[in-house]
Amino acid sequence: MAKLKLTEQQQAAVENRGGSLLVSAAAGSGKTKVLVERLFRYVTEDHCHIDDFLIITYTKAAAAELRSKIAAELSKRMAETPEDRHLRSQLLRVYQADIKTVDAFCTALLRENTHLLAQEGERYTLTPDFRVLDENDAKLLRQRVLTRVLERFYEELDEGGALLADTLGAGRDDSALEDLVLETYEKLQSHADPEHWLAENRTIWENRSGDFDETPYAAELLAVIRRKGFHHMEALRRAGQSTV
Numbered sequence: 001m002a003k004l005k006l007t008e009q010q011q012a013a014v015e016n017r018g019g020s021l022l023v024s025a026a027a028g029s030g031k032t033k034v035l036v037e038r039l040f041r042y043v044t045e046d047h048c049h050i051d052d053f054l055i056i057t058y059t060k061a062a063a064a065e066l067r068s069k070i071a072a073e074l075s076k077r078m079a080e081t082p083e084d085r086h087l088r089s090q091l092l093r094v095y096q097a098d099i100k101t102v103d104a105f106c107t108a109l110l111r112e113n114t115h116l117l118a119q120e121g122e123r124y125t126l127t128p129d130f131r132v133l134d135e136n137d138a139k140l141l142r143q144r145v146l147t148r149v150l151e152r153f154y155e156e157l158d159e160g161g162a163l164l165a166d167t168l169g170a171g172r173d174d175s176a177l178e179d180l181v182l183e184t185y186e187k188l189q190s191h192a193d194p195e196h197w198l199a200e201n202r203t204i205w206e207n208r209s210g211d212f213d214e215t216p217y218a219a220e221l222l223a224v225i226r227r228k229g230f231h232h233m234e235a236l237r238r239a240g241q242s243t244v
């Protein structure tokens, strides 16, 4: 098989050293090839080991594919230079190397380091035998916590809380309030520090000066109300026409 010649850009990406490097190119244009070549460059020139690297992919399938591509490249190179002992010593390492999804990497990192995490009395908050909740278990747990949160909310109901409950039609039915809490919780999770973000926004709202009408939220709300109004007006107009 003829040896594949890298393009100039691929070659530059393979040789680049020392900083962050982003390789962005069309599907099938040779990104993985660059990654594998880069890896072997470090192995042969800098005497690195394959398991010195952390290689993250998006899916388990991609991780398995990448591992097999690296293993195939290693076999090819070993056939070319059978006397290279450093290369040969990578054979076992390929299968131990951290080539995995970010989820798998984080899970392993946590499992190996639970003893460094916070303790509650004698117990660690996380033990190495933890498992990641699946969707259904998580849903049940969330529902249980939600029930408890709402119980406490009603027990400690103040004026603002009562207003919120009334506005959302609670008393008759909690579902609007439940949905709001869950939705807010989920959106909060996209912030690096949800508690901090929440506290910051609470301050902003408490110190807000001027009319609500002048906030961007009011403009957004009014636009939605206007759109809905027009929609229903149009529907009524059409209904009126068809019955005449």
Ligand SMILES: Nc1ncnc2c1ncn2[C@@H]1O[C@H](COP(=O)(O)OP(=O)(O)OP(=O)(O)O)[C@@H](O)[C@H]1O
Residues within 6 Å of the ligand: 004, 005, 006, 007, 010, 025, 026, 027, 028, 029, 030, 031, 032, 033, 034
């Ligand atoms: N310079 C090159 N000359 C010839 N063939 C190449 C070159 N670079 C890559 N290829 C070949 O093109 C095919 C696709 O390459 P590769 O898998 O690296 O692309 P990719 O950008 O990672 O693709 P994807 O977007 O699907 O992940 C492979 O068979 C690879 O060997």
Ligand SMILES: [Mg+2]
Residues within 6 Å of the ligand: 031, 032, 033
């Ligand atoms: Mg690829």
